[in-house]
Amino acid sequence: MxxxxxxxxxxxxxxxxxxxxxxxxxxxxxxxxxxxxxxxxxxxxxxxxxxxxxxxxxxxxxxxxxxxxxAGCGEQIADQDLYPDVRPALAELRAMGVWVGVAGNQTARAADLLRALDLPVDAVATSGEWGVAKPDPRFFARLIDWAPGAPSEILYVGDHRDNDAVPAKASGLRTALIRRGPWGYLWAEDPVTVQAADWRIDRLTELPELIKSE
Structure with missing residues (x-):
């Protein structure tokens, strides 16, 4: 589960x-x-x-x-930068009783900007805050301590074969690779990805039904 x-x-x-x-x-x-x-x-x-x-x-x-x-040209994150399926998918997962987190290789400032979006999530963290970045196993060890559940009860969703699917799987997590962005499209059918990813998806809104089918 x-x-x-x-x-x-x-x-x-x-x-x-x-x-x-x-x-x-x-x-x-x-x-x-x-x-x-x-x-x-x-x-x-x-x-x-x-x-x-x-x-x-x-x-x-x-x-x-x-x-x-x-120079006033720093990092910006706003609603316009979110993919259209983000809020609906996150909201549906929370409505199902699933704990939802965000954790990626971003700066501490990006974490503040993400929190300011008021996404339907339980927590936000970044490598800049944790002091360790993917694909370092210590990032995923920190994530396992941070999110509720055993590693096999935590699903990590990302677009990158080497930063997301492979190291998350090696840490005992469940994994999903999303086919978008250059990395997602490039590596979706890669044999390493196929082995490491429990699911390969085109939209985040696919996740609730996949999880329900577990």
Whole structure:
């Protein structure tokens, strides 16, 4: 039985288009150039921040984030960035009595912005707050302590094979991979994903029925 569902953030709950556009403007390249580089590093199994470093090899991403904040161009998360199925899916899961959490590789500021959206969730946390990021097993150990239930009663939902499905499964969690965003589409049919993901879904609104069928 699934007692808790925890969601990744980028390209699971949030459409990252606005954030990548902000980065493209900040480093002075067209959005389509940066998007193509994100696709390239994704296909190579590299961190998406490497797309920024291909343009500026000496880029310190954390320092640039601070500079963007100081310049008034910092991270933004608003309702317009949520995929349309997010609120209905989260609300239905809570109505079923499932504990709902959000935990992904984001900054502490992103956690505050997510909380300000007043999503129908029980808790929000980010790697910036926990001091450890996916795919480090310590991230998932922290998640297991944070969410109610045994590991086998917690479902982790994300779009990334190597950051979400594989390490979550290795930690004893149930897993679902959503086919959206570059990573979700690229790896949905990958044999590693097929083995690691209990479910592969196209919409978050599929989850309530899948959980009920358990």
């Amino acid at each position: 699934i007692r808790a569902v925890v969601f990744d953030v980028g390209e699971t709950l949030l459409d990252d288009t606005r954030e990548w556009r902000a980065w493209a403007e900040w480093i002075g390249v067209p959005l389509h150039t940066l998007s193509a580089l994100v696709g390239a590093v994704t296909a190579q199994g590299r961190d998406n921040a490497d797309a920024l470093r291909l343009i500026r090899p000496d880029l310190d991403v954390a320092a640039e984030r601070r500079a963007r904040e100081a």
